[in-house]
Amino acid sequence: MSVRLSKRIQRVSLSANAAAKSQATALREAGRDILDLTTGEPDFDTPEHIKQAACKAIHGGATKYTPTPGVKALREAIQRKLQRENRLDYSLASIVVGNGAKQIIFNAFASTLDEGDEVLVPVPYWPSFPDIVRVNGGEPVFIECGLEQGCKLTPSQLAQHINERTRWLILNGPGNPSGAVYSEAELLALAEVLRRHPQVLVLLDELYEHIRFDGKPPLSLLNVAADLQPRALLVGGVSKTYAMTGWRIGFGAGPRDLTGAMAVMQSQSTSGASSVGQAAALAAFEGGLDFLPEQVQAYQQRRDLLVAALNEVDGLQVLKPQGGFFVFVRCAGLLGRLRPDGLRLNDDGDVVNYLLEQGVAGVAGGAYGLSPWFRLSIATATRSVIEAGRRIAEACAQLRLEASA
Structure with missing residues (x-):
């Protein structure tokens, strides 16, 4: 017997951010090397x-x-x-x-x-x-x-x-x-x-x-x-x-x-x-905001490192953020390309899943109403941001144009 759910709850869905975070966590717990860039949660400790x-x-x-x-x-x-x-x-x-x-x-x-x-x-x-x-x-x-x-x-x-x-x-x-x-x-x-x-x-x-x-x-x-x-x-x-x-x-x-x-x-x-x-x-x-400039400087450094890395990737367009914890990336130029295993990237969900297989967890832009984009969080260690940029560039370099397949 199934429970009859209200029309109200059927109008909404699980938070895409939470779902992406859960998937990344599950893979890490299973022993995978995953860089989790899904959530806007500061990596700094509470003062x-x-x-x-x-x-x-x-x-x-x-x-x-x-x-x-x-x-x-x-x-x-x-x-x-x-x-x-x-x-x-x-x-x-x-x-x-x-x-x-x-x-x-x-x-x-x-x-x-x-x-x-x-x-x-x-x-x-x-x-x-x-x-x-x-x-x-x-x-x-x-x-x-x-x-x-x-x-x-x-x-x-x-x-x-x-x-x-x-x-x-x-x-x-x-x-x-x-x-x-x-x-x-x-x-x-x-x-x-x-x-x-x-x-x-x-x-x-x-x-x-x-x-x-x-x-x-x-x-x-x-x-x-x-x-x-x-x-x-x-x-x-x-x-x-x-x-x-x-x-x-x-x-x-x-x-x-x-x-x-x-x-x-x-x-x-x-x-x-x-x-x-x-x-x-x-x-x-x-208690004041004396601690904040150092943290904002760290976020800005991470932004600059990730934006610079992704700007070098053919097929990506990066909106340079003026604030916040995220880098939002347009990936229309990757659609239609083929992965090394021959599968075609048809939408931003495919792009995000492909990057996840390469060890970088982000969130597809469809969750934010705009496709084909994806979101990466910079609220994580600087070394992880640098490595994420490297992995994304390497993963995208392995894609092939469909016409040359």
Whole structure:
């Protein structure tokens, strides 16, 4: 007897990133030499003062239920962080803490979407965006933003896709998987379009805000268009900046009626986030960013090494990321070529599987809505990034043109 599943769950699928990570892990556990470049998880350790704060909280008895919107001290620290680092002012009631940024996004869509409401999703996208929209009754509307425009949404595209059913626009910067960063002028141009459509909310996913390679501070749409703050939700957290992916603490800052509804939604699912995780996040936001330049420099070095290696490979086009943990690669030039065993590369899934056989695990671009591309993470040891570039170049050199087979 099989269990009858809901139509809701049948509209979504397992995260492609998680699936690729699981496959790479299984192969490594079986003894294969696999370089895992699948996930955006910093290879740096959580800073020591943050770990010590968590231990202190445990020994101090801070192991009980927490308020659903988040511990007041942490929300106050987030409030100060937003003023200090993002130059944005929020009331305490406008800030809500969740079990990771993904829950914040889920709660926001669960609180605002009715059946048939549309959410504009620039392509390429983080794979969870469209599925979270679908599971909450909405319809993702995809806007392809290809290599020629730096994988960034243009004002004309935005204006073309807004209609009476449009409920949200998602803006992710620095982008995952693209690493794209919007300039002040580009954000101003998007803001001009949004001002003509006051019914459209804006979700600003800024998890990678400090992982930028231009030396500039984080720049949000709200820094150039403060009038949009009453209808924008800024999503942040500790996972990327502070290497705290497993601590599961994210936050949202937005209109009070929205954050209040999100807290109600969370009260009926997970309730408040971990007391220990919140104590650690408080220490993170209050402890400064002195450790960060060295890490960003390492990411930038890895980016430069991998981009340089892949730019030498016939058949690949590399979008040089301006931030984040990823290098996004267009592989249209490899399609139609034959592997040494005679099999033909027909799509980016075939390319990724071929590279996996050569010991490099990435994620096919179809997972991000854009094919034929693939994504590689640089959140891994520099030596692994160098070796991955070498293996990819060697694997591609072994391909043959179909006509010469």
